[in-house]
Amino acid sequence: MRFSSHAALGLLAASITNALPAPQDDTPPTISPSADDLETLAQLSQHAQEVTNSSLSTGKRQLGSCTLRNLSVRREWGTLSNPERKAYTDAVLCLQKKQSKTPSSLIPGAKSRFDDWIGTHINQTTTIHYTGTFLAWHRYFTWEYEQALRNECGYKGTQPYWDWSKTAKTGHEKSPIFDGSEFSMSGNGELDDNKGDIMLGGQGLPEFPIPAGNGGGCVTSGPFKSMSVNLGPVQLSLPGGKTESNGDGLAYNPRCLKRDLTNEVNRRFANATSVVRNILLPKDVYDFQMTMQGYPGTNDIGIHGGGHFTIGGDPGRDLFTSPGDPIFYLHHSMIDRVWWMWQSLDVKKRTSAEGIAGTGTFMNQPPSPDTTLDTEINLGFAAGSPKTMRDLMSTTAGPFCYIYI
Template identity: 25%
Template structure:
């Protein structure tokens, strides 16, 4: 059976927008993908809380301990669209990481809180797939449901809670009775052609009500405020339901945009930076700029209506660039070197910033040089010190930019350790001048590189990874 993640991957190959579906219309395989993706994000955070791919790194942006979202209510819609977008991409990254499958494009479903059906929803008004605390896995074992709760940094660090109380809680006693009110309000929002008042009404109406009603309150709660996590800005982002709620919030805006095309968005909203560092203008056009749409159809219906599989099957297999083997040979042939230069340097192309700190020494035409060859060796030409990045503090794959590729379907900032545009050079002016002496030129010149660690001990030439090296001279 084709899953949401597989369907959307094929849509991506066909150049079509990805689809976000109603969570109650998902097939069991899609629900399992969603569970596994959430669980993988939790796992990444358990390994390294600072890993940007993990759940905690995203959840903390809404409240404890960063509180990035509520400093300007005018950008409520653009900020949360960028926030949910970032989470969705991290969710898919985590699933690919866990499954070791690059051919996935999992999208975040929406929870339509204007509807209730007894066969798909719990009695409190929340879909069973989100509300049930456990589920039976493929082996028949009863396991925790990752969509029902998550460990909260606010609870553990700020409140000092442990055990079961370290996880998010909900007390949705008022939610179901308010669903008809939510539907009525959303219908009313759709008739408002003004962006600012639509945003304010929505923010302070249905959006806030869902937060309050899902969180609820419990007098016996160990939290000083006695309320569920969704009821407070500082803790809401840690509850797994937060993202499904805000996917619905985004859908309401998406639908409003379709009913009111061309409506003017205030300049302040367009220019103000939102989550992820881009201006709000980057998040106005979801279908064309962000490459996603919404559907209330089932996955099977969406697949049949778009013919995506047939289109994708006819595509030519995308060309994958062959990986370039990193340079490991310490011998650098320069060919003929002509005198008369004011400066000579070795330029290293796409040098990977190393984890450890190294010193790279260059020697001219001395194949026997090693870590014991010092600066006073006659063949010494110059050195370069690489200040190491340090040991990776994230989960496996955190420092691998190949696992964080960006394209038209992912406009997030690039991986911070990308090396496509790194610029490293090693000054060999004095060494080459001494080697050439009074001659006009010397043929078949070779530079030999020796790499040593911070203690001056030699390390494998392979510790220095780059994709090319050339000599550049200046007159």
């Protein structure tokens, strides 16, 4: 797909490489868009790297203790070596074996440190989706999860990400992230013959179907073939238009991890063109995050929903309990990467108060105050001290010091 020159505003020239000087301001040159959206996406990533490097090397922004020397790099799963992949999944398994820090009186079903993150997400779901904190909350959540892997389980690497544009092109079966090997994030679930479309919408919005995948049952290969999902579901979408709930999802409800990997959903909602359009077309953060999550009533679930419903299964199709699948953190690292690339096209504006839109409740229901730079984010017993939005707007300010390649 090709874009107009106006839509392509913000792309790097294809000739820009690491060997050339970083741009001296945050406005990249206008070029004709690439015919290959994967290449366009690579250019956007390169630009974001150059902007970050320029900021850190020139010191034109006060970015705290983050420097080029201590800057960490998050990489796509497929670029990691087998030992690096196994080190990551070993750390996740370690977190699943450690005792929960959440009092059982608050979340009875939280049995492990891994469960602490799920419980926090369940409790805050309606205040962190379609809200002003959506992007920053998940940035902080994923970063603190990375710190837990490092500080509590000895992981030496950084949080990897899942580039949906790659699996949209190759399919999941041929992807190193889902091939089911010991160096993957585990594969698909067993085939479940109880199939039918997943129905989305409702509650006053038009219903529309998305297809189920070719799994649906318990995951039987890879590092997470024996893991237990202990919390939820709260609002789990099932094939055939059904839903499943276990009350508020906080009770102990152990079951196998299920997946229903769906190539068609990946190719429809989270392909390279979807990602590029989400970065290039929105000119304000409201449109950016609404496009990402999907404007209600448009039959488009955005790249955020596209990733979640590509995973499918239980807890993958449950907005509340979705961190119960370890792939969640690679998915949301890609969400954060897309935000980082979008922010790089106008850093001053998009990391300031102008880079926030929305209130503190899901689609402002019930009505609540606007989110501001002073709005506090608290991850409960999962990790970390409360932070304000102003601390979380840049990947190289506040507690953060990382980029993506």
